[in-house]
Amino acid sequence: MPKLRYKEKESSRSEHKSSKHKSSKHKSSKHKPNKTYKPPTLYEEEAGWVPQKHEEDEWRQHLFEVMMDDEGQDPFYSRYEHVQPTPSMTDEEHRQYIVSGMYQRTHKEEIEAEEKRKARKAKKKQEANEAKEKMKKEDEERKRVYNIYNQLEKLKQVEKEKQEYTEKWKRLDTLDVICKKDIPWPIVSREFSFESVRSFLSNSNNAELKKNIRKEQTRYHPDKFITKYIKKFKGSEKEKQGIITHVNEISGWINELWTQLFK
Template sequence: MPKLRYKDSGEKKKKKKEKKEKKSSRRSRSPSHRAHYKPPVYYENEEGWIPPIDSQKEQDDWNERLFQAMGEDEGSQAFFSQYEDYSSSTKPRNEPSSVNEMTDEEYRRYIEKGMWTKQNAEAIALEEKRKEEKEKRRKKREEEKARQDAAEAEARRVAAVYDQLRKLQKNAESRGTYEEKWATLDKAETITQKSMVWPCRGIIPTLQNIREFLINPQDSTKENRLRLRREQLRYHPDKILQRVLPKFKGTTEEQEKLKMRVNEVSGWLNELWTEMNHK
């Protein structure tokens, strides 16, 4: 006759349960097992029996064990005090304004970030120092470049001033020579293409050459207008051709070039007069 088997007494199950709880508690406090912690099973798998599930209670137990373990490693009050100030001025966009408004997952990430920051404080400080030094070097280069640009701009300005003064001096000398040439031209018995006088420093007149020759920035507007008006009358096509053509010695082609040049100079003088009276 087979022997009868009796179920284990409640005392044996209770000891087995306490043994599992102690083992799981030690694992939850160990940093190496903290991320892989699995809640203990408080029941035995028996056929036909479904244990009750309380997910919220399990989550609360897990959070409590996690915080206890972190408190033992870092010191509970000292550790949590540095993460309690979570003001809205430093929080990223779309994140809760306080710890109480965080979900469990958000709070877990928040704690992990704080722990990582504390553990890597030295590396973070070195990186910030490197960035500050890099920013200082960048600002120093920009300041040096700005000084060089300012110095070059000042040198160009001074050179332009001296260049303008030299032009004015040469123009003044040229105007004196210009009047002497006209006096000689009036006394000459014959006039050639080369001996013709134009209101500019160069041999071939242009609008810019005539402007620089007749308009002196250091003179008053009245003086410049009188000078320009005198040249307008002098180079009026009808007057100058009557004055020059009877003495002009040259081919028909040269005479046509002379007439064309007179018309160009007269037109440029009229343009300068219009510019001056519209300022």
């Protein structure tokens, strides 16, 4: 391995030459052949030693680390300075790779703190999404239960109204005087509409439904109903006209329902 030899100062070299020149006067003057001038170097290789490639690389690495130590630098950076770029890595990518490694080294605590902060943020976001999804499912379940409950209550109400409807028809033929409250209507929740009539009559199988609709068509035929029941009605003229209007509406909706289901 070559030894380091630092350049001599100009003054020391001149003193050395003068002393050498003085000593040469006492020697016999003899003609000396001219020699080729060779400039001084940082170090000289030992005679007979030829550095191998891998030894030369090791020496350069060692020299670089020594220089870094002298400047108070961390030898860690030498690893990034001497990383050889891959064939697919450009010079700019290689530079960025070195800068990134140095930044990660000097800002390790900051990077770790930022990663922890991002992890906490991602965890909170995931928990918020899970809570939101849970609330959504709970709302859907409540709506489903509520709809089922409403349907059951509606069925109960329809059954109750059907019983009252049947009782009113039985009593209607026995009354000598009819009031407004005595007249039965085939509707749900006292709502006069096609859907109300449909809901009231449709809760049965097809054969029974056909039979029930025919029966209601006969009951609410305007001419027959007015002839048989309106003459017994005792009330104001306004109430009488209202009953006649509802009879005509019920008759039309029942006929429409028959047309939709059986034609």
